[in-house]
Amino acid sequence: MRSDRPQALESLPLAVDLDGTLHKGELSWWSLRVAFWLNPWKAARAVTRPRPAAKQALCDIALRHFDAYELRWNEPFESWLDQQEALDRPMVLASGATREMVRRVAAEFDLFDTFLASDETTNLTGEAKAEALSALFPDGFVYAGNARQDWPVWQAARGAVLVNCAPDLERQAREAFAVEAVFPRE
Helix, strand or coil, X not given: CCCCCHHHHCCCCEEECCECCCECCCHHHHHHHHHHHHCHHHHHHHCCCCHHHHHHXXXXXXXXXXXXXXXXXXXXXXXXXXXXXXXXXXXXXXXXXXXXXXXXXXXHHCCCCEEEEECCCCCCCHHHHHHHHHHHCCCCCEEEECCHHHHHHHHHCCEEEXXXXXXXXXXXXXXXXXXXXXXXXX
16 A cells, blocks of 8 residues: 555646546447447448547547537536635546547536547557656646556556446555545446
């Protein structure tokens, strides 16, 4: 277990995951479903590409139907983020979703100082997200995430916020990381 106390963690920038954390769903699955509905042939060609390029191609097909306002938000976590903003805590939205979708979500919330997202060549998940956030915040950060793929990011962070985690993952993360806050599954 890391030695950081939660009080010290509150002074660090907060990086927030989107899918499964701030938003209850997964934007990649949304893009896939909408793209196949709109243009099944083009969507089928898209999914044969490497993952980052496939995500971007599916997003390009589905984006005209994307409305960040209509996503299913994690309201208790969103309220906590509002409190963090009131404390002038720096926050970044860091997501494996495509850049334009993440940009629209960041604009909808007006909480985030900046955002990081996947592009055609980089799937911003796991190690890639940990590296990007470590470069952005060399003095440390706290990461809010929900899934096993967030483990490398929590390892790179000085603290963790656990949101909507499976019970086993929450237990393991509590044992391994300095935990600032927990938002259990609803």
